[in-house]
Amino acid sequence: MKKFTTIHDIENLSKTIQEAIALKANPFQYDTLGKHKTLVLLFFNSSLRTRLSTEKAAKKLGMDVMILNINNTWNLEFKDGTIMNLQTAEHVKEAAQVISQYADIIAVRAFPNLKNKEEDASEYVLKSFMKYATVPIVNMESATAHPLQALTDAITITETATKKRPKVVLTWAPHPKALPHAVANSFVKTMQALDVDFSITNPEGYDLSLDITKNTPISHDQEEALKNADIVYVKNWSSYNQYGQVLHQDPNWMITQEKIGSASCMHCLPVRRNVVIEDAVLDSENSIVIQQANNRTFAAQIVLKTLLEHL
Amino acid sequence: MKKFTTIHDIENLSKTIQEAIALKANPFQYDTLGKHKTLVLLFFNSSLRTRLSTEKAAKKLGMDVMILNINNTWNLEFKDGTIMNLQTAEHVKEAAQVISQYADIIAVRAFPNLKNKEEDASEYVLKSFMKYATVPIVNMESATAHPLQALTDAITITETATKKRPKVVLTWAPHPKALPHAVANSFVKTMQALDVDFSITNPEGYDLSLDITKNTPISHDQEEALKNADIVYVKNWSSYNQYGQVLHQDPNWMITQEKIGSASCMHCLPVRRNVVIEDAVLDSENSIVIQQANNRTFAAQIVLKTLLEHL
Amino acid sequence: MKKFTTIHDIENLSKTIQEAIALKANPFQYDTLGKHKTLVLLFFNSSLRTRLSTEKAAKKLGMDVMILNINNTWNLEFKDGTIMNLQTAEHVKEAAQVISQYADIIAVRAFPNLKNKEEDASEYVLKSFMKYATVPIVNMESATAHPLQALTDAITITETATKKRPKVVLTWAPHPKALPHAVANSFVKTMQALDVDFSITNPEGYDLSLDITKNTPISHDQEEALKNADIVYVKNWSSYNQYGQVLHQDPNWMITQEKIGSASCMHCLPVRRNVVIEDAVLDSENSIVIQQANNRTFAAQIVLKTLLEHL
Missing domain, CATH: 3.40.50.1370 (Aspartate/ornithine carbamoyltransferase)
Structure with a gap:
């Protein structure tokens, strides 16, 4: 290298x-x-x-x-x-x-x-x-x-997964500011290279670049996408098509304990509590964000x- | 610890x-x-x-x-x-x-x-x-x-004292800006824990929190308080009762060579010359502020x- | 020392x-x-x-x-x-x-x-x-x-010179901002102490302090001064007599490949390309500015x- x-x-x-x-x-x-x-x-x-x-x-x-x-x-x-x-x-x-x-x-x-x-x-x-x-x-x-973050994420998923080919879902979540696509892009490319059942969910208008997502399934129905997930990776990004715009901050996309179920919850941090992810998730054992930061x-x-x- | x-x-x-x-x-x-x-x-x-x-x-x-x-x-x-x-x-x-x-x-x-x-x-x-x-x-x-400063001060006083139970006086001095109480608070708590004859002098309106000073004598007469002092610790702080206010900058409270006599003069630095302490003191052998900074x-x-x- | x-x-x-x-x-x-x-x-x-x-x-x-x-x-x-x-x-x-x-x-x-x-x-x-x-x-x-720069320059000239007593010319070049004299001053003093054929060229009004230049020849004709130079040291400075002023930014004083000929070109960096020195020089083998920075x-x-x- x-x-x-x-x-x-x-x-x-x-x-x-x-x-x-x-x-x-x-x-x-x-x-x-x-x-x-x-x-x-x-x-x-x-x-x-x-x-x-x-x-x-x-x-x-x-x-x-x-x-x-x-x-x-x-x-x-x-x-x-x-x-x-x-x-x-x-x-x-x-x-x-x-x-x-x-x-x-x-x-x-x-x-x-x-x-x-x-x-x-x-x-x-x-x-x-x-x-x-x-x-x-x-x-x-x-x-x-952001490949250092993506390598970190791959390490964390490998440490965390309790079965072969875990279901990993990258979900968009709301945020008041326009954020870059770097973390999401590198995460997608890394998941595509690992033996995981990977999909993305985000609101309409928030699809990442097709050059990145390629054949990865994208759902605009978060509830459907998160079903039976083993690991939920949460991240906001601004629109790619309407480049750099915050189209909306739909609070229905915030990650809650109900949505996460028994899955592990990852985020690259910093995370805005009760906007991106609710307290109940971050303060629960499902959250592995600190282990992730350590990695x-x-x-x-x-x-x-x-x-x-x-x- | x-x-x-x-x-x-x-x-x-x-x-x-x-x-x-x-x-x-x-x-x-x-x-x-x-x-x-x-x-x-x-x-x-x-x-x-x-x-x-x-x-x-x-x-x-x-x-x-x-x-x-x-x-x-x-x-x-x-x-x-x-x-x-x-x-x-x-x-x-x-x-x-x-x-x-x-x-x-x-x-x-x-x-x-x-x-x-x-x-x-x-x-x-x-x-x-x-x-x-x-x-x-x-x-x-x-x-x-500011306990690192207070431990420093205790070390410096121990190095400097030429007799058992030296007389140590903490005196307020004027300053144009509103300063915190942290240094004074920790110094008071530390002196209370050492075998020293300790007192505080400050103008009326500038008494520190009673939770800190407890039984330590406080005098509003600087001249009286400094008499026979072995070590004079100089520090400005803003009012505690009229919280964070600069009530006045009475130049009569500046530390002069006449006031300090043969006592050692300490200050945590930075010090505004000729406002808090006059040049004659800081440039004399009575000043141990550099030794203090070293500690x-x-x-x-x-x-x-x-x-x-x-x- | x-x-x-x-x-x-x-x-x-x-x-x-x-x-x-x-x-x-x-x-x-x-x-x-x-x-x-x-x-x-x-x-x-x-x-x-x-x-x-x-x-x-x-x-x-x-x-x-x-x-x-x-x-x-x-x-x-x-x-x-x-x-x-x-x-x-x-x-x-x-x-x-x-x-x-x-x-x-x-x-x-x-x-x-x-x-x-x-x-x-x-x-x-x-x-x-x-x-x-x-x-x-x-x-x-x-x-x-700026003696660390001047020592660097002396090291670089010693490494570069292919003959005894090389001809070294310090030339002023234009710059949009008012720059200090420090680099030029120290360079002049250092060249005066080495066994080099040293001269300075700058526009009228830009002569450095006589306390610095002493007997070093100063020419206001850049073309004449650069003739047969082995090493050309380029630097802008503001006027010393009309202290700190940018009198003009005459682009005719920019260093070009034609002017530099086969000489080595030095500059302390940062350098504004195509204002102080043209691309053709900085991108050529005549430029030793990176070696100089390394030194x-x-x-x-x-x-x-x-x-x-x-x-």
Whole structure:
């Protein structure tokens, strides 16, 4: 593995999941693998779980970690040939090459703006770093993908499933703000690669990109979709067709104890209580969201370990 | 010790002070105690001394340190049962549990708003982390308490005192802004637990909470109170009765060389020169504020060491 | 060496350059020299290259690194005797002494305001830390000097030069914003100390301070100046005489492939493409800006190593 920007960069997903579970049982077994190696975390957007879990994973491997929060303080130019006499102070060509001088691996977080579908789909921030950096790139959530979360989710489902081919349902739930599709996209791609009975349910107008969902069944009837589910993965996203719009926040789509039944409930967090999922679910034993958050560390650790082994 | 949120969490204060002084003489003697252990520092407010001294203390013990500056970027919900469809993006129930997955110890700084006495007294931020986190919590200054500072002060007084039962006076001094009671509160509680001749002096209207001061003598006559003092601890705080108000900034209460005489002068810093304490004092040998700031490291180190030993 | 605030703090520049080049070949040979030593990086202004390269250099030496971004959150008082009842919350006297309690070396970045020539020339921020800190100070770019960059540049020129006494030309280039003189100043002082054929070219009105340039030839004819250059160092700066003004942004001064010929092109970065230097140069093999950025680490490392050896 030479980079980790999509879940498909993992050559053998099942094997990697098992390795991550083994690592969780013995998290310091590779604590000198990363000695004298530096991970730079580059945040164009704020982060809690991704930041802490990735930093922790790297330190468990003995790496040095340097963190740069970019936000609005550093305006990068991404277009070729521009006369840079306005707002942008540095071209990503230089930025990515320069950071590569200080890093053995670079991890990047850059959200979509949710205004221009083509621009977001182009993944110009992540792709520019992939193009110009001279070291491996890790995606810490880009415009359209969050593979570290998806690997985490696959680990958590593997730990949780009590039968072969569990029924896993990804359900949309309401949210007051327009959210990206990245988590849902990567979850869908990952479930398609695992031996699970997978389907998606969301209101009309909220279908994800067909390039992502492909043959995965999509139901607009949540009640029907959740029947006999073993694992319910809850997530809001804004409309893909009416790009980036909040069409409605129908509270009937909130996940309740009645809907969840005996299934396990997953969410990538942060979760707005009593909007996305009701208290009764999150406070019950059905909720495995904390275990899921914990697995972020081991997903990051197995990815970094694999990259370090191929440096 | 399973947490350090108040000075009373220390079982044997005198013994802990002596241990801290011994640690100061040999600060790296436990430099592998914290190996593979992670301290997360969570700042809801900015910090210089607390940040640097706590980070340094942890690293001296061989811990990994991860720092998260929250400020306004991450709105936590603290109330139960809320329908979270407004400003708050994550409930402290999840936040505290999640950070506990990445940390062996969590340290939290969260100042009061000084507008609502009951809300500040409830210590809802600190108490929520204590309730929901599954690892020990360290208070890096909460709404009403700053026990790391108070332990520092006890160490400094022990180092400085040249006689048994020194006379220690906590004196209010003027300041243009409304400041919290946390430092003063914790100092009072700590002095009450040590073998010192302790009293407080402040203008009328500035008495601290009776729940804190209890039987400690309070004088409204600074000159009288400072007579024959061995150690003068200077600090501003806003009114407690007229909660959070700056009633006046009477310059007659500024600490001068004449007032301090031969006593040692302490302040937790930052200090506004020639408003709280005049230059002549801070630039004299009577001032032990730098030594005091240095002891922040050893207070934090002894607290973290004790917590690590009880993990 | 007891501090590194100007390039002249280096006793033997040629020897230090050779040591840095040797260190680059074997960067971890002193990886325990800084054990139990702490470097505090203090940023009054934002930073990418300086931050990452200095942090990395320190970690390669086994140091602990603590980073404090100050910006507008911490208003320091620099004047003596002030009654601090307005905006400033802490005097640099305390700040520098306190941070010295937590650090074995302090590195400071503080840009000029470019409004008041005398104030900037006084270097009051850097000099205050030099005066009051009790540990060595490293200049990470001050109002008028950037010696870590200049040492980097000297290393890069030494690596690049294919003949004795290469012709090195520092040329001004246009930029839309008013930039400091620090990089240019330190570069000039460093070239004056090396065995190079050095000259400066800039438009009329843009001459650097005579205190810096001394006997170095200055030409206002860029074409003439660049003839037969081996190394062209490109940099914008605002006017020194009409202090801090952008007199014009004459595009005829942009560096083009035609102007550069077979010379190597250097720039400290960030660089505005097609304003300061055209794409054709930056994308050609003549550009050594990335190698130059990489050398930031080794400049910082040799400086920190030397300071550690003299602690």
